[in-house]
Amino acid sequence: MDTSQPLVVTLPACPTRDEVARLCAALGAAPPGDVVCEVGALARADLAAVDALARLRLxxxxxxxxxxxxxxxxxxxxxxxxxxxxxxLEA
Incomplete structure (x- = not known):
């Protein structure tokens, strides 16, 4: 696996707990490095979105x-x- 480029994961528009768990598992399987999480597709900025991002960050x-x-x-x-x-957050 090429670790010179960041791992890019995309949060779907309405992430379910299963989707977030799958993304967390992908992070767990990847060697340590930079990760970019694309969040632009999120349908709403709400506490469910914050929960998903907090889980990914953890x-x-x-x-x-x-x-x-x-x-x-x-x-x-x-x-x-x-x-x-x-x-x-990226600038």
């Missing part, structure tokens, strides 16, 4: 990954700021 951290969230809209950015997950 899974990434446990495996030594550095995760960044890319494509977050203003509403999701505001929620991530309130929850302390804004440090993982």
């Amino acid at each position: 899974a990434a951290g446990r495996r030594g990954h550095r995760i960044r969230f890319r494509g977050a809209g203003p509403d999701l950015r505001a929620l991530l700021l309130l929850t302390g997950l804004d440090a993982a």
Whole structure:
């Protein structure tokens, strides 16, 4: 596996717990490195989205990954700021 490029995972529009678990498992199977999580497809910026991103961030951290969230809209950015997950946002 090429670790010079970040691993890119995409959060679906309405992520289910099973989909988030699958993405977390993919992070667990990958060697430590940079991860970019595409979040632009999320249908709504709500607590379910924040829960999914928090789970991904925890899974990434446990495996030594550095995760960044890319494509977050203003509403999701505001929620991530309130929850302390804004440090993982890409500019």
